[in-house]
Amino acid sequence: MPQYVTFSAEYLRDFTTRVFIHFGVPEQDAVAAADVLSKADLRGIDSHGVARLRTYVDMFTIGRINPRPDIKIVRDKKSVATVDGDSGLGLVVAPRANEIAMEKAAQHGSGWVSVCNTNHYGIASYYSLKALERDMIGWSMTNTSKTVVPLWGAERRLGTNPIAIAFPGLKNPPIVIDLSTSVVAFGKVEIAERAGTPLPEGWIIDGNGNMSTNPADVYKGGLMPLGSTRELGAHKGYCLSAMVDILTSVLSGANWGPFVPPFALFEEVPDQSVGKGIGHFFGAMEIDGFEEVEVFKKRIDHWIEVFRNTKPAPGHQAVLIPGDPEHDAEKTRSKYGIPVIESVVNDLREIAKMTKVDFQSTGGS
């Protein structure tokens, strides 16, 4: 059984901030970046929190990330813009680009920003949640390095390319939608491989393009898009992933499809580049431009109540509202802290040693 050590969100956020500062990131940017990882930990999305710090550190170490990027609007027209992230940390570029989208929304009713020359940006929903603070509906997308095969293909061409959007309730917590356009995250296949368990049919193909239930086959084959098979709609998952790839990267001048540079050190770097870095896409719409904010929030409350009261299927207690599990995790973890798995604690201890940033590996608050 894996062991866990509990830390407060503040402790981990502070540690992360200081690690980023060590690599030359200005304090304000380091705080912003650490906040993105912290939100993932708080919301129970463990794969995208401090567990990823190791990879960001690797990227700094090999010089792939610019700690002091000059993030610039390179082209714009009122409500829309293209932003160049100057090869900065995605966790710094993305909050700034999202900010630009929201500033445009405040001025023009909506704001839409396609971003090139950036890197991994953490959880997609972080940016949609930020828009809620200003009574805006926020969209967030990013492309990622290739792990997914297009339907009827036998090789990886697309990332897990997530889409996020959020809607505020008045009395209820917001509806938070955040989904990868692949059938599952790559990490779930790795977990099955480590556990030695076969995969469900429909998750992956092998290197010959045949469906497989052997996790190890994913490395030569790839993940299926959402829908798994033609019969169950995998052309739709492929379309959604393509949409994200184009809005984030073909539009901004980033690398797209099979040319997206990888996030992790051990992943293969494509032998061709067709743009700069990876790409994101952010949208923000002022609710007030469509409807009185309170009226809209009340309607969302009503929507939530109606869907919560759906007659449940056998074996299930209730239909969930998108964002429910993450909201519950945030409530618990804000109060009781964040359980970090031993292997990640070891990573953090090594990072502390390398960067000479204090770290209490028995837990901190």
Next chain:
Amino acid sequence: MPQYVTFSAEYLRDFTTRVFIHFGVPEQDAVAAADVLSKADLRGIDSHGVARLRTYVDMFTIGRINPRPDIKIVRDKKSVATVDGDSGLGLVVAPRANEIAMEKAAQHGSGWVSVCNTNHYGIASYYSLKALERDMIGWSMTNTSKTVVPLWGAERRLGTNPIAIAFPGLKNPPIVIDLSTSVVAFGKVEIAERAGTPLPEGWIIDGNGNMSTNPADVYKGGLMPLGSTRELGAHKGYCLSAMVDILTSVLSGANWGPFVPPFALFEEVPDQSVGKGIGHFFGAMEIDGFEEVEVFKKRIDHWIEVFRNTKPAPGHQAVLIPGDPEHDAEKTRSKYGIPVIESVVNDLREIAKMTKVDFQSTGGS
């Protein structure tokens, strides 16, 4: 074997126009509405072309559609607006609302319109294709009456709620994405029922909330969202469908979820109304606000070529580009005409009799 009669697109479009005029629709609106149905026939989406004329006629006959709607912006702020369709034909309200989104995009870089008090609007991609004519990226969504169960639910709460978006190539035809957020269209279950064949696992549940392969069970149960099961990501299809429901209808003040009024005469009318009509959502973004139009189109060409050259899976010749089948159909049908199945020809003959509009049931060009 069903028999088909071939008509030219122009002949069917003209007939449809005159039928709408018969019901009091002004000529210009009738032309616009007929064009939407015609595009579906040309693009091979037979379920959404003249085959639907019968239902529109039914709706006019029972007075559910206002032939001369006063379509109005009821609230707006620069790039965003809410439009009230005054209970008009969706095929009239939607082209006008999409026009408003594109006018806003020309002025503000992008335009976003949520529409209430409208009806069935035809194929979602019609509106995205219109945006291409102005070098814009066009988004289109609509909600529809309930046929889909949320994951872990045992009753219908959502429509098949499609999402469309399109991207122009320079030398290549555009990438056209148009997908319902359910595992399949309701019509595919009806076809299996008529043919007496069982359904694939993962399409529907029965009235008790259990998975079923018996098509007849769909009437008491419902369609699954894209993803089919929790293991294959049905929570994602549910989230996408919810997103469409909220952007089209909670935002605009239309009916949402289980309260959406039905399109067809034989469908049950919900006993409660929470808004006006059904809802649409349109977006348009000026490509030029992000990147030089020709540069973007060349990149799309490159994207298309790379994806077309994906190594194919066994048993498949090639990976398709979204919109390929519809583009091929349009090429063929523009030239050789549109094959209309006998039962639909009979419907058209009856409509002709009722409306006293000339109709050549042996084919026309």
